[in-house]
Amino acid sequence: MVETVVSVGLPVGEKLNVKKNVIKPMVLTGKEKRVCIVTGTHGDELEGQYVCYELNRLIEEHLEYLTGIVEIYPALNPLGVDSITRGVPGFDLDMNRIFPGGEGISAPEYVAHKIVESIKGADLCIDIHASNIFLREIPQVRVSEGTADRLLPYAKRLNVDYIWVHAAATVLESTLAHSLNTIGVPTLVVEMGVGMRITEGFCHQLVDGIFALMKDLDVWAGEVITPKQPIVSRDREVGFVNAGRPGIFLPCVPHWNDVKKGEMIGRILNPLEGKVEEEVYAPIDGLLFTLREYPVVSPGSLLARVLGGDRS
Numbered sequence: 001m002v003e004t005v006v007s008v009g010l011p012v013g014e015k016l017n018v019k020k021n022v023i024k025p026m027v028l029t030g031k032e033k034r035v036c037i038v039t040g041t042h043g044d045e046l047e048g049q050y051v052c053y054e055l056n057r058l059i060e061e062h063l064e065y066l067t068g069i070v071e072i073y074p075a076l077n078p079l080g081v082d083s084i085t086r087g088v089p090g091f092d093l094d095m096n097r098i099f100p101g102g103e104g105i106s107a108p109e110y111v112a113h114k115i116v117e118s119i120k121g122a123d124l125c126i127d128i129h130a131s132n133i134f135l136r137e138i139p140q141v142r143v144s145e146g147t148a149d150r151l152l153p154y155a156k157r158l159n160v161d162y163i164w165v166h167a168a169a170t171v172l173e174s175t176l177a178h179s180l181n182t183i184g185v186p187t188l189v190v191e192m193g194v195g196m197r198i199t200e201g202f203c204h205q206l207v208d209g210i211f212a213l214m215k216d217l218d219v220w221a222g223e224v225i226t227p228k229q230p231i232v233s234r235d236r237e238v239g240f241v242n243a244g245r246p247g248i249f250l251p252c253v254p255h256w257n258d259v260k261k262g263e264m265i266g267r268i269l270n271p272l273e274g275k276v277e278e279e280v281y282a283p284i285d286g287l288l289f290t291l292r293e294y295p296v297v298s299p300g301s302l303l304a305r306v307l308g309g310d311r312s
């Protein structure tokens with residue numbers, strides 16, 4: 001059943017509505033666990049749209065296997081999704097920097113507050129992001145060092161390739177995931193693919209993982225896959241590659257490929273003079289898990305990230 005999580009009036013009579021589809025088992029016992037799937041916080045990240053569609057479709061197709069409650073929120077920032085805008089249009093802010101929000105502040109903060117209220121008490125939340133328009137990422141879960149012990153058992157069942165445990169310093173307290181983890185809802189942040197596009201294979205991989213995790217939580221009783229064993233970054237080095245010169249970046253190796261230290265991964269071109277501004281090399285041996293998709297670069301632009309081998 002589609003429910004409205006929050007509705008806020010817009011200046012000229014329209015409304016900002018955040019909606020969720022609540023899917024319940026045919027017979028309720030009152031003891032059901034609840035899983036929330038959320039996406040669309042960043043309006044230019046669309047991979048989650050296909051994941052939501054597939055989840056809805058597959059659950060409805062076999063409702064007899066549903067033993068818990070699944071809530072699907074495709075667009076936490078609907079104005080952003082509608083207008084291909086990363087942030088909240090008209091307010092010039094990043095929706096994922098205003099959680100947990102509050103009442104009596106701005107409209108987006110009120111929306112954030114109502115979203116947190118709606119998810120509160122769930123047994124698990126999965127927040128799906130799709131990098132941005134600049135970088136392509138392999139399917140991964142990102143967790144903070146402080147929440148890793150609690151979240152890793154869930155993250156390892158999600159059928160992703162990689163779990164990036166971030167140092168505490170890089171954790172942003174104003175994100176939805178941080179707010180939910182603080183109030184006791186285990187929340188996994190998934191990053192995969194690239195902004196403004198849908199990578200079908202990645203979406204199917206994640207949907208399979210969500211079903212596997214739902215089965216672990218007694219929310220789903222149907223057949224599920226055996227999730228793949230992800231690489232966990234904790235004991236590994238991550239090599240960053242940044243542009244030294246401005247120009248047009250053209251990679252010469254595919255994303256999600258093993259590279260050797262010193263191997264050329266791309267070139268920065270000067271279209272005005274027909275020259276190569278810079279040749280770009282892998283900083284360490286490892287897996288090219290991030291690769292720049294958007295060609296225009298300035299000095300400092302992130303071009304790639306390489307995941308090194310086991311340090312032990």
Ligand SMILES: [Zn+2]
Binds near residue numbers: 041042045131
């Ligand atoms: Zn995002």
